[in-house]
Amino acid sequence: MRITTFLLVAIVCAALTFLAARWIGNGYVFFAGYVVLQYIVLATAWNILGGYCGYVNFGVAAFFALGAYAAVAVGKLVPLPLPVMMLIGGVVSGVLGLAMGYLTLRLRGAFFSIATLAMAVVAQTLMVNWAFVGGSAGAYSIRPMKTPLLGIDYIQYLFLLMLGLSVLSVVTARLIERSRLGLGFASIRDDELAAEASGVPTLRLKLFATTLSGALMGMAGAPLPLYVTFLDPPSAFSLSYAVNTIAMPLIGGTGSWPGPVIGAVLIATLQQVATVTISSAVNLLIVGVVLVGFVVAAPNGILGLMRSGVPRERRGARRAVART
Amino acid sequence: MTELLDVSGLGKRFGGFVALEGIDLRVAAGERVGLIGPNGSGKSTLVNCLSGTLRHDSGRVRFDGRMLDGLAPHRRTRLGLARSFQLPRPFSSLTVGDNLRVPIEYAMRAHPHAASIDLAARCDELLGMVGLHGRARAHPPDLTQVEMRKLELARAMAAEPKLLIADEAMAGLSHAEVDDILALLLRLNDRGVTIIMIEHIMRAVMQFSQRLVVLVAGRKIADGDPAEVIRNPEVERAYLGE
Numbered sequence: 001m002r003i004t005t006f007l008l009v010a011i012v013c014a015a016l017t018f019l020a021a022r023w024i025g026n027g028y029v030f031f032a033g034y035v036v037l038q039y040i041v042l043a044t045a046w047n048i049l050g051g052y053c054g055y056v057n058f059g060v061a062a063f064f065a066l067g068a069y070a071a072v073a074v075g076k077l078v079p080l081p082l083p084v085m086m087l088i089g090g091v092v093s094g095v096l097g098l099a100m101g102y103l104t105l106r107l108r109g110a111f112f113s114i115a116t117l118a119m120a121v122v123a124q125t126l127m128v129n130w131a132f133v134g135g136s137a138g139a140y141s142i143r144p145m146k147t148p149l150l151g152i153d154y155i156q157y158l159f160l161l162m163l164g165l166s167v168l169s170v171v172t173a174r175l176i177e178r179s180r181l182g183l184g185f186a187s188i189r190d191d192e193l194a195a196e197a198s199g200v201p202t203l204r205l206k207l208f209a210t211t212l213s214g215a216l217m218g219m220a221g222a223p224l225p226l227y228v229t230f231l232d233p234p235s236a237f238s239l240s241y242a243v244n245t246i247a248m249p250l251i252g253g254t255g256s257w258p259g260p261v262i263g264a265v266l267i268a269t270l271q272q273v274a275t276v277t278i279s280s281a282v283n284l285l286i287v288g289v290v291l292v293g294f295v296v297a298a299p300n301g302i303l304g305l306m307r308s309g310v311p312r313e314r315r316g317a318r319r320a321v322a323r324t
Numbered sequence: 325m326t327e328l329l330d331v332s333g334l335g336k337r338f339g340g341f342v343a344l345e346g347i348d349l350r351v352a353a354g355e356r357v358g359l360i361g362p363n364g365s366g367k368s369t370l371v372n373c374l375s376g377t378l379r380h381d382s383g384r385v386r387f388d389g390r391m392l393d394g395l396a397p398h399r400r401t402r403l404g405l406a407r408s409f410q411l412p413r414p415f416s417s418l419t420v421g422d423n424l425r426v427p428i429e430y431a432m433r434a435h436p437h438a439a440s441i442d443l444a445a446r447c448d449e450l451l452g453m454v455g456l457h458g459r460a461r462a463h464p465p466d467l468t469q470v471e472m473r474k475l476e477l478a479r480a481m482a483a484e485p486k487l488l489i490a491d492e493a494m495a496g497l498s499h500a501e502v503d504d505i506l507a508l509l510l511r512l513n514d515r516g517v518t519i520i521m522i523e524h525i526m527r528a529v530m531q532f533s534q535r536l537v538v539l540v541a542g543r544k545i546a547d548g549d550p551a552e553v554i555r556n557p558e559v560e561r562a563y564l565g566e
Contacts, residue, residue: 180429183418187426190415196397197375197407199431199483203396255417 003175010167018163022156030159032276034227036268037162038220042241043248043260044169045216049209050246051254052182054189059100059116060245062123063093063214065236067221072133072141072231081149082161086222093218094211096123101210105203108192117242124237138232141225158223169216173257185209240284244268247291253303262302266290328353328487328518329374329405334383336369336542343369344542347383351487351520356513358533358550359522362562366542367522368410371491375407376400388486401431406485410492410522412472414464420475421447421460424482431483446482454478454508470501477508487518494525502528530554538562 001009021029042060049055067089074080074088104115128136147157176182184205187195196202225231244267252263267290271283298305327350334347344366351357361367372378374385376397385392387405395403406427415423424447432441451457454474459467467475473493480488490509494502506528513519523529529536529550536550540562546553553559 183422183426183429186418186422187415190417191413193377194409194413194415194479195426196377197401197409198427198479199398199401200426201396201398201430 003171003178006174007167007171010171014163014167018160021159027153027155030153030155032272034155034159034162035272036265037159037166039244039248039264039268040166040261041162041169041220042217042245043252043264044166044173044257045213045220046245047249047254047257047260048173048176048185048216049213051249051259052176052185052189053206053209055105055206055209056113056246057116057210057213058113058242058246059120059123060217060242061237061239062116062120063096063217064221064224064241065127065233066096066123067093067218068224068231068236069127069133070218071222072139072225075141075225076132082157082223082226086161086165086219089222090215090219093221094215096218097210097212097214098207100214101207105206105210120237120242124233127236128233134232136233138230139225140230143226143229154226158227161223162220165216165219170257170261172212172216173260177256181205181208243284244271244287247287249301251290251294251301253301255300255303259301259303266302326353327351328355328388329520330384330386331374332384332386334370334373334380334385336366336373336378336380342542344373344380347539347544349537349544349547351518353486353518354513354516355518356510356532356534357520358529358536359520359539360524360526360529360536361539364541365539365562367539368491369542370539371407371489371522374400374489375405398430401427401483401485402435404484404486405489406431406480406483406487407489408473408476408480408491408493410495412464412476414467414472414475414479416464418463419460420451420456420462420464420467423464423475423479424450427479427482435484450478450482453481453511455504470497470504473497473505474508477505477512481512481517485517487520488512489520489522491522492524493521494523494528506532526554 021033042064046057046060049057070089070092071085074085100116100119104112107115127133133139144154146152147154150157176185184195184200187198187200188202188205192202224236228235248263248267249260250263251267252261253259267287270286274282274286294301329349329351331347331349334344336344347370359367359370369378373380376392376395376399379394387400387403390403392400415426425443428443428446447460451460454477456471456474456478459471464472464475477490477493493509494505497505502525509519509521509532521529521532533550535548536546536553537544538546538553538559545558545562546556
């Protein structure tokens with residue numbers, strides 16, 4: 001399938017999703033669906049660095065929350081339309097990704113992952129001490145009832161934006177996968193020394209991956225203040241973002257774009273159902289149990305299960321993740 | 325013949341340990357040079373310094389009229405200095421064909437003349453050259469040891485190098501397999517590729533080399549005609565003791 005065809009199919013799927021949600025006619029569907037879409041973006045963005053390049057990033061919350069805080073900070077100065085805010089969040093987190101790349105990409109395996117986790121703690125400490133965006137007391141963002149542009153419910157608008165971002169992320173991921181860049185990423189994941197010896201500019205490619213991955217996460221974070229209406233550091237930097245985001249591609253399969261999407265839809269939907277029927281407290285338990293189950297029974301995720309007729313499919317990707 | 329590689333006064337230390345000291349080495353275009361030395365004599369360190377994996381501390385490396393000092397490994401590969409690894413390091417999640425696509429896309433296509441090259445044809449040509457016809461869709465873990473070595477050489481050759489440094493491409497192979505790889509290296513040389521062969525298998529080294537260089541404890545102790553070099557008393561002492 002050519003990328004233009006793929007883009008069209010993705011847009012049609014997104015439109016059908018939106019229409020289906022409207023057809024159900026319950027506002028909560030949008031509220032819950034937003035979280036699922038947000039995780040499609042986060043898991044896909046994570047997979048660009050983690051699945052394609054083999055660098056496991058534990059600092060998801062930092063990129064996500066910084067996108068959200070960028071929106072809060074800019075919103076206090078000039079009220080801008082949300083899509084612009086998302087772009088700003090993307091730029092801020094993209095720059096953070098580039099900086100993190102420069103500082104940490106000489107580290108490999110578990111050391112890289114620990115550094116990203118530490119970066120999330122540092123970012124949270126900075127936000128706690130920045131009074132302008134509410135500091136530890138948090139900041140309120142008042143969500144308008146309706147959008148001026150389309151005249152629809154604001155939560156539907158948020159849903160629609162996140163739907164658009166999901167399409168953007170997935171199309172980007174697939175574009176990378178099929179390109180020269182994807183081949184370079186795979187060579188880095190399998191053997192960085194051999195990649196360099198084959199002419200691959202590994203540092204430049206890795207910086208591109210951290211920047212792109214960070215930017216997409218930041219874009220996903222920017223609408224968060226308006227979605228939750230109250231943002232404080234412990235919730236914005238919650239470790240559960242990182243745990244969920246890493247678990248989803250692992251459950252779905254890290255080798256290619258459907259993996260994170262399948263994982264995100266499966267886990268986030270389960271979590272939303274459990275939040276309503278049981279309690280939001282079981283969310284992490286769900287991730288934990290499903291992840292353990294997959295690691296034991298299907299270490300290549302759902303994609304690996306589906307392709308189990310094809311031996312050695314992308315086994316290297318899993319090995320890279322297992323090393324850390 | 326013109327000089328392709330010119331190393332002078334190359335030195336490398338790891339803390340207090342002197343791995344290489346004052347290495348001078350000149351290799352002419354089209355030449356076949358054998359590099360031998362006991363374990364720990366600095367052969368692999370020299371390869372790593374030449375290919376850019378390690379930074380040397382002193383001396384200069386000139387390749388094809390350019391100073392290489394401080395250039396990243398991928399830049400050196402693109403300039404035409406390729407290496408194979410002592411232990412094969414294939415991209416194990418990629419197929420054999422994709423393993424070759426990496427250097428074709430990233431190293432060979434960096435040259436302006438190769439922008440329009442047909443990828444699949446080039447891939448087939450390389451596989452044919454090393455005798456891995458029809459294995460393009462296999463995965464490296466399914467290859468035999470000798471096939472893995474061939475893939476390693478094919479991948480190094482995919483970058484269209486001027487100089488190939490083959491770091492123990494035959495270690496652990498059987499007699500017939502050694503001959504196989506040896507013939508392959510000679511074929512590559514016939515096509516105009518300059519080759520530095522690092523090897524412990526003396527039979528192969530003697531058959532292959534036009535010139536033999538001996539490293540002992542980080543210093544070059546001999547350099548010249550292979551038959552004369554191995555009669556050199558210093559070389560004998562290094563290998564056999566007093």
